[in-house]
Amino acid sequence: MKVLNNIGKYAIMLSIVFSKPEKWRIFRIRLFEEIEFIGIKSIPIVALMSTFMGGVIALQTASNMDSPWLPAYTIGYITRSSTILEFSPTIISLILAGKVGSNIASEIGTMRVTEQIDALEIMGVNSLNYLVLPKIIAAMLFFPVLIIFSIGLSLVGGWLSLLLSGLSSTDTYIYGLRFYFINSDIVYALTKAVVFAFLITSIASFFGYYTKGGALDVGRSSTQSVVSASIAILIANFLLTQMILL
Amino acid sequence: MIEVKNIHKTFGENEVLKDISASFHKGKVNMIIGQSGQGKSVLAKCIVGLHEVNSGQIMYDDRDFCNMNRSEKKEIHKEIGMLFQGAALFDSLTVEENVMFPLTMFTKKSKAEMLERVNFCLDRVNLTGRNKLFPSECSGGMQKRVAIARAIAMNPKYLFCDEPNSGLDPKTSIVIDNLIREITYEYNITTIVITHDMNSVIEIGDNILFIHQGKNWWQGDRNSIITTDNPEINDFVYASEFMKEIKETMKQKK
Numbered sequence: 001m002k003v004l005n006n007i008g009k010y011a012i013m014l015s016i017v018f019s020k021p022e023k024w025r026i027f028r029i030r031l032f033e034e035i036e037f038i039g040i041k042s043i044p045i046v047a048l049m050s051t052f053m054g055g056v057i058a059l060q061t062a063s064n065m066d067s068p069w070l071p072a073y074t075i076g077y078i079t080r081s082s083t084i085l086e087f088s089p090t091i092i093s094l095i096l097a098g099k100v101g102s103n104i105a106s107e108i109g110t111m112r113v114t115e116q117i118d119a120l121e122i123m124g125v126n127s128l129n130y131l132v133l134p135k136i137i138a139a140m141l142f143f144p145v146l147i148i149f150s151i152g153l154s155l156v157g158g159w160l161s162l163l164l165s166g167l168s169s170t171d172t173y174i175y176g177l178r179f180y181f182i183n184s185d186i187v188y189a190l191t192k193a194v195v196f197a198f199l200i201t202s203i204a205s206f207f208g209y210y211t212k213g214g215a216l217d218v219g220r221s222s223t224q225s226v227v228s229a230s231i232a233i234l235i236a237n238f239l240l241t242q243m244i245l246l
Numbered sequence: 247m248i249e250v251k252n253i254h255k256t257f258g259e260n261e262v263l264k265d266i267s268a269s270f271h272k273g274k275v276n277m278i279i280g281q282s283g284q285g286k287s288v289l290a291k292c293i294v295g296l297h298e299v300n301s302g303q304i305m306y307d308d309r310d311f312c313n314m315n316r317s318e319k320k321e322i323h324k325e326i327g328m329l330f331q332g333a334a335l336f337d338s339l340t341v342e343e344n345v346m347f348p349l350t351m352f353t354k355k356s357k358a359e360m361l362e363r364v365n366f367c368l369d370r371v372n373l374t375g376r377n378k379l380f381p382s383e384c385s386g387g388m389q390k391r392v393a394i395a396r397a398i399a400m401n402p403k404y405l406f407c408d409e410p411n412s413g414l415d416p417k418t419s420i421v422i423d424n425l426i427r428e429i430t431y432e433y434n435i436t437t438i439v440i441t442h443d444m445n446s447v448i449e450i451g452d453n454i455l456f457i458h459q460g461k462n463w464w465q466g467d468r469n470s471i472i473t474t475d476n477p478e479i480n481d482f483v484y485a486s487e488f489m490k491e492i493k494e495t496m497k498q499k500k
Contacts, residue, residue: 022351022352023350023351026350026351114332114334115330115331115332115334116334116335116336116337118296118328118330118334119328119330119334119336121295121296121323122294122296122323122326122328122406123323123324123347123348123351123352123400124320124321124323124324124351124352125351126320
């Protein structure tokens with residue numbers, strides 16, 4: 001019952017969030033602030049995660065290739081496919097659900113318990129629209145950039161790990177990366193990035209906005225937002241794969 | 247003038263406000279007092295629209311607030327200034343940006359005009375030249391004064407102050423009280439102060455509403471609250487031993 005109640009509240013929240021901003025100039029300023037906060041400040045963690053993720057995928061693939069029938073370029077092919085289709089969009093989004101999601105929930109939650117949101121409402125500001133809309137739009141615009149960046153670095157990480165371990169040559173790896181490449185895989189990855197961006201920011205904002213109580217409850221909202229966003233990402237991932245790939 | 251008529255408010259099974267009716271006058275410091283948990287803050291939040299009432303009417307100069315749609319309520323909100331218990335300043339903005347915030351959102355003034363207004367408001371609350379400080383760099387009293395400056399930036403018709411003296415020392419409390427009174431008289435606005443600080447009540451209360459058990463228990467001015475025989479009010483006003491001694495002395499003098 002509580003889940004249904006929350007879904008209803010979430011839908012009502014979204015209907016208020018997606019209204020016309022009070023002033024477009026202020027919305028634009030807020031949007032760029034959020035792009036910096038949500039997107040640009042996530043670059044270091046995405047870079048670190050992606051490079052090591054690509055390296056591990058390449059090493060694991062190489063170490064499991066016992067059959068002499070499998071060509072050596074399979075390492076590059078599998079690294080590319082698993083990175084584009086799954087690891088970069090989904091795993092990086094799960095990481096961002098933790099970093100960005102908890103940040104948003106605690107920021108808005110703190111504003112709620114310190115009456116800053118009440119202050120906005122009393123002034124006549126649509127607080128949901130003012131606080132949440134720029135975050136959702138910023139994430140939906142910048143997550144695809146992060147995912148492209150992540151894919152690139154993963155593939156570089158894979159190459160570096162093979163180079164350092166001597167398990168495959170650069171030429172063979174690059175041949176594998178280019179082998180039977182399908183453009184629509186990138187579209188699939190970016191579609192997932194946009195959907196996950198929406199889920200992470202809107203769910204985190206929901207839990208932050210409806211925080212009740214004090215500092216302890218802000219922490220609780222932050223945890224709930226990460227758990228809920230992660231579950232939502234996994235379900236959406238399954239549905240999108242069914243709809244786009246099959 | 248703000249009038250509330252037959253206000254009822256419940257949270258689940260708990261009826262917090264029971265048929266409250268009262269008038270809050272223009273150009274006066276109207277106070278809502280009572281013990282903790284009696285419903286004063288809930289009443290104030292109902293009046294400003296942060297809580298929906300179950301039944302009753304809230305009239306802002308004969309405009310029925312309860313029957314307004316979202317955009318009409320927004321127009322009323324633009325006429326309201328509010329000082330929150332914890333000041334509720336935006337942490338990420340400087341003092342100047344905090345005071346400028348409502349002007350940026352709702353006026354078409356140039357940056358220079360807005361800055362002029364901000365400086366006027368900061369000057370009015372004796373914070374001249376503190377524009378670039380962040381709220382975390384301000385003392386509790388300064389934060390309250392910045393919040394007052396922000397509340398008056400849009401020339402409000404109605405000013406709400408929720409526990410303006412909480413967490414402040416007696417001297418700073420008097421400064422804030424005097425500021426609220428001066429602003430009320432100077433701009434002829436309807437001010438509602440929610441408090442349980444008897445010093446404030448005696449100092450600046452023109453029209454006092456005493457709430458007890460969620461009901462409008464008593465309404466009067468600061469002179470009559472001292473002399474009334476109402477036992478609940480006497481329990482509240484003369485709660486400390488010191489105040490009881492003063493009451494005894496007053497009686498003996500009579």
